[in-house]
Amino acid sequence: MTVRVLLASRNKGKLVELRRILDAALGEHAVALVGPPYPEAPETGLTFADNALDKAREGVKHTGLPTVADDSGLAVAALNGMPGVFSARWAGRHGDDEANLRLVLGQLGGVADEHRGAAFVCAAALALPDGREHVVEGRVDGALIREPRGENGFGYDPILVPDGETRTTAELPSEEKDAISHRGKAFRALAEIIAAELT
Numbered sequence: 001m002t003v004r005v006l007l008a009s010r011n012k013g014k015l016v017e018l019r020r021i022l023d024a025a026l027g028e029h030a031v032a033l034v035g036p037p038y039p040e041a042p043e044t045g046l047t048f049a050d051n052a053l054d055k056a057r058e059g060v061k062h063t064g065l066p067t068v069a070d071d072s073g074l075a076v077a078a079l080n081g082m083p084g085v086f087s088a089r090w091a092g093r094h095g096d097d098e099a100n101l102r103l104v105l106g107q108l109g110g111v112a113d114e115h116r117g118a119a120f121v122c123a124a125a126l127a128l129p130d131g132r133e134h135v136v137e138g139r140v141d142g143a144l145i146r147e148p149r150g151e152n153g154f155g156y157d158p159i160l161v162p163d164g165e166t167r168t169t170a171e172l173p174s175e176e177k178d179a180i181s182h183r184g185k186a187f188r189a190l191a192e193i194i195a196a197e198l199t
Contacts, residue, residue: 003198008036008059008069013154025191038062048123049135056127072122074156116144122182124190134193138185
């Protein structure tokens with residue numbers, strides 16, 4: 001049985017990653033994922049969970065389909081958890097990965113290596129047409145390096161080295177990255193809920 005679920009994201013890099021994670025996690029419960037065919041609402045929540053739920057609710061409202069959405073970002077200890085929910089627009093323009101990354105590195109320029117702790121955090125939400133909702137969270141802790149490394153990723157991937165690793169998340173092969181990533185953890189947990197609710 002194929003379950004039709006809307007994946008409410010316009011980020012191409014994220015869509016590729018999320019499809020891969022959900023397909024692997026759901027196995028025989030193949031999920032047909034489509035991009036949102038409606039105008040994107042601004043993110044106004046103060047937490048990742050708020051924004052993920054808002055996006056999922058928008059999807060249900062516009063399409064009537066069960067909708068999966070996420071909000072994720074980088075939380076830097078030395079910046080009091082910022083950029084957090086503002087990660088995608090930290091440098092002022094939404095989705096300018098290079099500018100966002102460079103701004104964070106500039107802000108941490110004088111911070112010693114031992115104080116460059118950070119985490120990727122992801123809240124993933126499922127909203128159903130009958131009003132039921134689920135939110136799960138995943139995170140990967142690590143440290144920020146001083147110059148980007150790696151090509152297999154997007155956003156802040158080239159500057160975060162996960163705990164226990166020597167490579168950035170942009171240097172990890174996709175399978176290894178998915179196994180430890182914040183999105184991998186969150187969406188594997190959400191896939192179990194999707195399978196229970198919709199298959």
